[in-house]
Amino acid sequence: MALNNIWVFAQVANGAPTTGTLELLTKARSLGGTVSAFVGSDGAAVAATLGEYGATTVYATGDLGGKLPGVAVSSAMKAVIDGGNAPDLIIFPQSYEGRDVVSRLSVKLDRTVLTNNIDIAIDGDSVNATTPVFGGNVLVTTGFTGSGPHLAAFRPKSFAAESAGGAAAAVVAAPVPDLGATGGATVTAVHVEETSGPKLDEANIVVSGGRGLGEAANYEMIEQLAKLLKGAPGASRAIVDAGWVPYSYQVGQTGKVVKPSVYLAAGISGATQHMVGMKGSKNIIAINKDKEAPIFGIADLGIVGDVHKVLPKLIEALKGRS
Amino acid sequence: MNVIVCVKQIPDPATPGALDPSTNTLKRDGKLILDESDSYGVEMALQLVDAAGGGEVSLISMAPNGEVSGMRTALAMGAAKGVLISDPALLGSDALTTAKVLAAAVQRLGGADLIIAATESSDGYTGTVPEQLAEVLGLASVTFAKKVTITGGTLEAHRQTEEGYDEVTCALPAVISVTAGVVEPRYPSFKGIMAAKSKPVEQVTAADLGITPVGWAGSGQAVVSVTQAEARAAGEIIEDDGETFTKIVAFLENLKVI
Numbered sequence: 001m002a003l004n005n006i007w008v009f010a011q012v013a014n015g016a017p018t019t020g021t022l023e024l025l026t027k028a029r030s031l032g033g034t035v036s037a038f039v040g041s042d043g044a045a046v047a048a049t050l051g052e053y054g055a056t057t058v059y060a061t062g063d064l065g066g067k068l069p070g071v072a073v074s075s076a077m078k079a080v081i082d083g084g085n086a087p088d089l090i091i092f093p094q095s096y097e098g099r100d101v102v103s104r105l106s107v108k109l110d111r112t113v114l115t116n117n118i119d120i121a122i123d124g125d126s127v128n129a130t131t132p133v134f135g136g137n138v139l140v141t142t143g144f145t146g147s148g149p150h151l152a153a154f155r156p157k158s159f160a161a162e163s164a165g166g167a168a169a170a171v172v173a174a175p176v177p178d179l180g181a182t183g184g185a186t187v188t189a190v191h192v193e194e195t196s197g198p199k200l201d202e203a204n205i206v207v208s209g210g211r212g213l214g215e216a217a218n219y220e221m222i223e224q225l226a227k228l229l230k231g232a233p234g235a236s237r238a239i240v241d242a243g244w245v246p247y248s249y250q251v252g253q254t255g256k257v258v259k260p261s262v263y264l265a266a267g268i269s270g271a272t273q274h275m276v277g278m279k280g281s282k283n284i285i286a287i288n289k290d291k292e293a294p295i296f297g298i299a300d301l302g303i304v305g306d307v308h309k310v311l312p313k314l315i316e317a318l319k320g321r322s
Numbered sequence: 323m324n325v326i327v328c329v330k331q332i333p334d335p336a337t338p339g340a341l342d343p344s345t346n347t348l349k350r351d352g353k354l355i356l357d358e359s360d361s362y363g364v365e366m367a368l369q370l371v372d373a374a375g376g377g378e379v380s381l382i383s384m385a386p387n388g389e390v391s392g393m394r395t396a397l398a399m400g401a402a403k404g405v406l407i408s409d410p411a412l413l414g415s416d417a418l419t420t421a422k423v424l425a426a427a428v429q430r431l432g433g434a435d436l437i438i439a440a441t442e443s444s445d446g447y448t449g450t451v452p453e454q455l456a457e458v459l460g461l462a463s464v465t466f467a468k469k470v471t472i473t474g475g476t477l478e479a480h481r482q483t484e485e486g487y488d489e490v491t492c493a494l495p496a497v498i499s500v501t502a503g504v505v506e507p508r509y510p511s512f513k514g515i516m517a518a519k520s521k522p523v524e525q526v527t528a529a530d531l532g533i534t535p536v537g538w539a540g541s542g543q544a545v546v547s548v549t550q551a552e553a554r555a556a557g558e559i560i561e562d563d564g565e566t567f568t569k570i571v572a573f574l575e576n577l578k579v580i
Contacts, residue, residue: 068464068465068490095484099449100453102450106454108457113418134338140545142543143544144542182462184493187490191487229574229579242503254441262577283573284557285570285573302557303560309562317568317571
């Protein structure tokens with residue numbers, strides 16, 4: 001089937017479309033047809049970049065006035081669709097906002113939703129999306145059986161973002177209708193957790209620690225090593241749940257997806273949850289006491305040993321070089 | 323204050339998962355346990371009801387074969403009662419159908435001041451059900467809550483974001499999804515385990531709740547293919563002899579990152 005009309009839910013951070021948004025616009029372009037972006041903010045400021053990556057129109061809600069994007073943006077989307085401009089496909093980044101918007105919209109449109117995808121393709125009469133399961137060892141491809149608009153969300157870094165050199169997108173106002181009881185939640189304050197050094201999901205080198213570190217204080221070795229390598233520190237879900245480090249450090253299914261040149265996993269056994277988020281790294285180094293740990297199955301260099309012995313020596317050796 | 327917690331009963335994550343080759347759905351025919359992600363919601367519900375000085379915690383769950391062992395764990399923690407939706411017709415249901423079924427179960431319990439779910443299950447992790455449930459019920463929601471307090475009829479939460487967190491206020495009734503680690507789940511006491519055995523769990527079908535079509539018939543998706551992903555080539559695995567840090571240094575040098 002042809003996808004004549006595709007929408008991309010565009011996320012904006014610090015006044016610019018996110019990398020994940022540009023990745024989805026690039027993919028949407030390759031599927032053919034007209035590509036439009038839909039933003040839960042002011043449209044004029046981002047129309048140039050969204051147009052450059054392939055959007056011809058940007059539907060913009062304007063400022064959400066503290067309303068959560070899930071309910072507000074999905075309601076604005078539904079209003080445009082009811083107005084006669086239904087797309088064949090709407091794609092979303094697999095992010096907090098993307099997940100909330102696609103979930104609300106699926107109920108409003110009574111359409112199924114496919115999440116956690118890494119690819120999408122048109123095959124004859126069907127539109128199929130692919131998602132990795134069991135730690136990425138198995139790929140499941142699922143097709144939509146009903147009529148559109150089809151709804152799908154994609155994991156970060158599923159596609160490469162490439163500029164199309166397009167002109168600025170035309171901004172069309174898509175105001176948020178009255179939300180009634182569903183609009184009962186309001187954001188009263190925004191907190192940004194500052195981190196020094198490169199961002200976890202953009203760093204060339206990532207050093208992550210897990211439960212094998214033994215206690216929270218030992219995470220300092222991970223931070224020191226990351227700093228010496230000019231990389232970012234990361235963590236497994238186990239130590240985030242244990243409260244050793246903030247959630248923003250988490251690599252994995254429910255955390256960040258990273259694809260650095262080098263990923264060093266220290267004291268991480270390699271639960272499915274974690275591996276999904278780092279398997280795409282170009283080179284993987286693992287240090288773990290248990291030689292049966294699943295992480296060794298994907299490591300390019302595996303050290304079966306105690307992180308408390310290996311890391312201090314490694315840190316000393318790297319200090320001696322800088 | 324009355325709280326309903328959505329709890330999923332899943333195959334033990336310690337055993338490797340598998341797909342049923344005839345249906346391409348996750349095998350769930352063995353013993354099921356309470357999804358650890360849901361133990362945080364159960365604990366939070368118990369604490370909120372305690373703080374409010376009255377009310378009770380109810381559970382809703384959708385599982386095959388009349389499975390209740392995971393629900394019993396949550397009842398042993400202190401929940402009062404539950405509704406189990408178990409129905410062969412539900413096999414193959416998508417997340418949207420699941421949300422409709424859970425919403426009907428919420429209504430069967432007469433609603434609640436607060437409905438709590440995990441952000442996503444540990445086995446299927448579609449991650450859309452809590453927000454879909456809120457929309458089906460026509461309620462406000464706060465997803466990815468990592469700190470929750472309730473004062474009067476108003477909920478205040480810290481909601482996880484990509485960059486940090488937002489402070490959010492929300493009028494009740496509402497649906498929230500809570501992240502793991504938000505509270506420390508209690509271990510069921512012996513007394514709690516014994517009491518759980520006699521707590522009421524009503525078992526119903528999708529038809530009892532008036533939800534049709536469900537299962538494959540109600541799902542807007544079908545698996546097209548299942549393939550093995552390209553495996554990574556095996557690397558070099560060495561036992562630490564006190565000098566393996568030099569191997570790591572050499573590996574990094576070779577990649578020209580140091």
